[in-house]
Amino acid sequence: MTAPTLTARPTRSKLFDGLTRYVPIGATIGLLAALYLGGVANYPNFDNPQVVAKLFIDNAPLLVVAVGMTFVILSGGIDLSVGSVMAFATMACAWLTVDAGVAAPLATVLVLAFGTAWGLLVGAVIHYFHVQPFIATLVGLFLFRGLTLQISATDVSMREIGFFQWGMTHVDFGEVRDGGFWLPYLSFVAFAVVAVAFVVLHYTRFGRGVYAVGGSETSALLMGLPVARTKIGVYAISGCCAALAGVLAAFATKSANPLANVGTELDAIAAVVIGGTLLTGGAGFVLGTVAGVMVWGMLNTLIAFQGNLSSWWARIVMGALLLAFILLQRVLARSGEKRRT
Amino acid sequence: MPDAAPVRMTGIVKDFTGVRALDGVDLALRPGEIHAVMGENGAGKSTLIKVLTGVHGHDAGEILLDGEPVRFSGPKAAQAAGISTVYQEVNLTENLSVAENLLAGREPRLGPFINFRAMRRRATELLDGIGVDLNVAAPLGAYSIAVQQLVAIARAVDIEAKVLILDEPTSSLDRDEVEVLLGVMRRLAADGTALVFISHFLDQVYAVADRMTVLRNGALVGEWATADLPQNALIGHMLGREAAALEQIERTAAAHHVADGEPLVEAVGLGRKGSIAPYDLTVRRGEVVGLAGLLGSGRTETARLIAGADRADSGSLRFAGRRVGGHNPRTAAARGIAFCPENRKTEGLVGDLTVAENMILAMQASRGWARSVPPARRDKLVAAFIDKLGIRPADPDMPVRNLSGGNQQKVLLARWMLVEPKLLILDEPTRGIDVGAKADIQRLVAELSADGMAVLFVSAELDEVTRLSDRIAVLRDRELIAVLEAEADLTSEHIVDTIVAGGREP
Known part of the structure; x- marks a missing residue:
């Protein structure tokens, strides 16, 4: 006995579904363009390419943190410890090189390894003890801020260490005066992180596993996917990214401030969400996160060009945008549910 | 002659803290046969399946897989041995594409990277094998639940399943979708897979099942070929006759003269x-x-x-x-109107509150939150009902979740009797x-x-x-x-x- 072949077409058209999936990121890119064009129209010299390049200089550490956060949020978790881990990483670089006399490249490797190890630990706690990510990573937020202040309550300068001059070394793309721009090496580090994250998320089993776990953890488990490895892995990546961001900050400022990056975890979460990643996990793009970070940078740039506004306005606008984007996500999710039933 | 059944369960016994969920149940699954496990709610169907797939261990009896006794540590081990399960709820992720759901964890790769082209081709072949034609690149969530269920089956089949268990797969499907699913089941049986079908839709069971095992109250009633078991005989077996263990309830004469009420x-x-x-x-x-x-x-x-x-x-x-x-x-x-819902744990009682607190809830609600029940009155009422209903242990301060099911039910009854509905x-x-x-x-x-x-x-x-x-x-x-x-x-x-x-x- 043979059954007839069932041909089913998606209940939503492929084109429409594609559009739904890209609406949040489309909105982000539209917003970014609007901000940029608004700046060009209102301020002289805003059209200089260096204005855009500067986004990736000032926000390179944030971009790296946000990429790590993208992994965690895609898997359905959250990581509140990244700001403190980042400050701790910068301070640890300073302490290892200035006070302990460890060679700077070795110190960098140690710091990255430490960030990764912390992520592994926190991931294991979350997975094996079923602790909510919010709580488990809150531990890191307090712990590392305290440890950072314990190492030094004041700024530590790393100006004397030759290695830390590397990060701000320029690559010039024409003269700034003639419409060219320059980028430092640390921006390229951030770009490399984005590229690797993109490939891992979209083209490896681990990356697809992150989406599957974020879509439904029970289903992923019943499908026989390595849920433990995936969940612990995303926190390790986030920890490693946070430590790397701390190293980039050391490159950028050549000093360690114990109170640096307070609230960076929230900026990163905001950038990820504005970049179109669902806070519930399972949907989003790492390139969206890049756009989210650029929106944040562009707001700050606009305020700098305006000159008479407090820098807090960037946060106020960011708050409003975040609300708008979360509501947009809800509306899209709800219309999706409606179409299906 | 070798045993024709790749899976044979004999004398399975399973106890859950004092309650015997399965009592000496046998089940034999043969290749190419669709075997329905029938029984009312609580008859032990799910428990039997969970024992087979290693979710629960069994307390007595044995499971033979190709003649060898086995004991699976969990669904993953059972899957590795060729026993796959498709559940009532579709356990796939809607955000990934059909192809990714079919092959998650087993994607064809080029070096460390997923080969999407090969994956789509393989997924199309798999679906073709069960007679389904989908756009495998579309997200699974774009398809109806029925199609998702078929994808789940295709995935289970790809894990070289010797035995495929379908636990209420049709409960959320409409008639045409059910037909397709039953067709897929027949096709798989024709290919030599042993199928277990659990459904409470008798028509569907009669449409596909070759053989039936009937359970009642955790015990085996019997195994029949479908052709030998007419529908009314099956219903009789499923519902059964309660043993004379229950005392006959003597109805008072008054209760019978209500026709004129x-x-x-x-x-x-x-x-x-x-x-x-x-x-x-x-x-x-x-x-x-x-x-x-x-x-x-x-x-x-x-x-x-x-x-x-x-x-x-x-x-x-x-x-x-x-x-x-x-x-x-x-x-x-x-x-x-007082309503004691079916699921007393989730819809009725508050497990962490005490017996007395649970009893008083409805009464308190009817008085409004501002007028609390005086403690003396409360204690008297609660004591009276514990005594009247024979609630054991007779301790008003015991958290309800520590009570047995019967006593929990009595607490729920007492709650509504207090308000005299x-x-x-x-x-x-x-x-x-x-x-x-x-x-x-x-x-x-x-x-x-x-x-x-x-x-x-x-x-x-x-x-x-x-x-x-x-x-x-x-x-x-x-x-x-x-x-x-x-x-x-x-x-x-x-x-x-x-x-x-x-x-x-x-």
Whole structure:
């Protein structure tokens, strides 16, 4: 006995579904363009390419943190410890090189390894003890801020260490005066992180596993996917990214401030969400996160060009945008549910 | 001659802290055969499947896989041995594409990277194998639940399943979708897979199953070839006859003279789309009306409309002579309707509160939060009910979750008796509780109705319904098909006959 072949077409058209999936990121890119064009129209010299390049200089550490956060949020978790881990990483670089006399490249490797190890630990706690990510990573937020202040309550300068001059070394793309721009090496580090994250998320089993776990953890488990490895892995990546961001900050400022990056975890979460990643996990793009970070940078740039506004306005606008984007996500999710039933 | 059955379970016993869920059950699965496991809720079907797939360990008996005794550590180990399960809920992720869901964890790769082209090709082949044609690059969530269910089956088949277990796969599908799924099942059987089919839709079971194993109360009733087991015999086996262990409840003479009592509940054409077809039902004061039918026949749904737990979208309801509008649980309670839902743990009791606190909840709610029940009065009432219902342990300060099922049910009953309702709706009050507590609860229902309370009684056990009820409403396929008067000679066989005849030409 043979059954007839069932041909089913998606209940939503492929084109429409594609559009739904890209609406949040489309909105982000539209917003970014609007901000940029608004700046060009209102301020002289805003059209200089260096204005855009500067986004990736000032926000390179944030971009790296946000990429790590993208992994965690895609898997359905959250990581509140990244700001403190980042400050701790910068301070640890300073302490290892200035006070302990460890060679700077070795110190960098140690710091990255430490960030990764912390992520592994926190991931294991979350997975094996079923602790909510919010709580488990809150531990890191307090712990590392305290440890950072314990190492030094004041700024530590790393100006004397030759290695830390590397990060701000320029690559010039024409003269700034003639419409060219320059980028430092640390921006390229951030770009490399984005590229690797993109490939891992979209083209490896681990990356697809992150989406599957974020879509439904029970289903992923019943499908026989390595849920433990995936969940612990995303926190390790986030920890490693946070430590790397701390190293980039050391490159950028050549000093360690114990109170640096307070609230960076929230900026990163905001950038990820504005970049179109669902806070519930399972949907989003790492390139969206890049756009989210650029929106944040562009707001700050606009305020700098305006000159008479407090820098807090960037946060106020960011708050409003975040609300708008979360509501947009809800509306899209709800219309999706409606179409299906 | 070698054993033709790749999987043979014999004498399986499974205990859950004092309750015997399975008692000496046998199950043999043969290649190319669709084997239905039948039984009412709580008969042990799910437990049997969970033992087979390693979710639960068994306490006695053995599982033979190709003649070798095995014991799986979990679903993953069972899967590795060729036993796959497709559950009622689709356990796939909607955000990934069809192809990714089919091959997650086993994607074809080029070096460390997924080869999407090869993956789509493989996925298309797999779906082709079960006769389904989809756009495998589209997200799974873009397809209906039925198609998702088929994808889950295709995934299970790809794991070289020797045995495929389908646990209620059709409960959320419409008729055409069911046909496709049954077709896929036949196709897989023809390819030599042994299938286990669990469904409470008898028509579907009769359409595909070659063989049936019937369970009742955790015990094996028997195994039959489908052709040898007519539908009414199957229903008889599933519902069974309660052993004489229960004491006969002596109905007081008064309770039988209620035919002239004034109607308390009059439902005319009351119904709800997709839940229960419009029905007429009258409950008089002092009368026990039983709702009988198979699982999924609409027993609970009928009761929920009267209780105000669901909103009716047709018909009218009169209560105590007055038309009821805007019916919801809150107004229902105010009118004197008490509803003990089926799932006492999630819908009734608050596990961490004590016996006394749970009992007093409804009474407190009816008084409003500002007027608390005086402690002395509360203690007296609680003590009286613990004594009257025989709640053990007789400790008002014990958290309810530490009590046995029967005693929890008694606490729930006490809660509603405290507010002295006019109508008491009991949905499966005796399910999963021991015989002694069952008898207590049945006796209590008889007493309450003798005192003039109207009772609407839902139970899967026909003997219980016939023993307690003055009238019995029989349901089948979400439709009320008959209301039988309880005469002295009314037996559960009559109800079975009514159920069987109900769906066919008389």
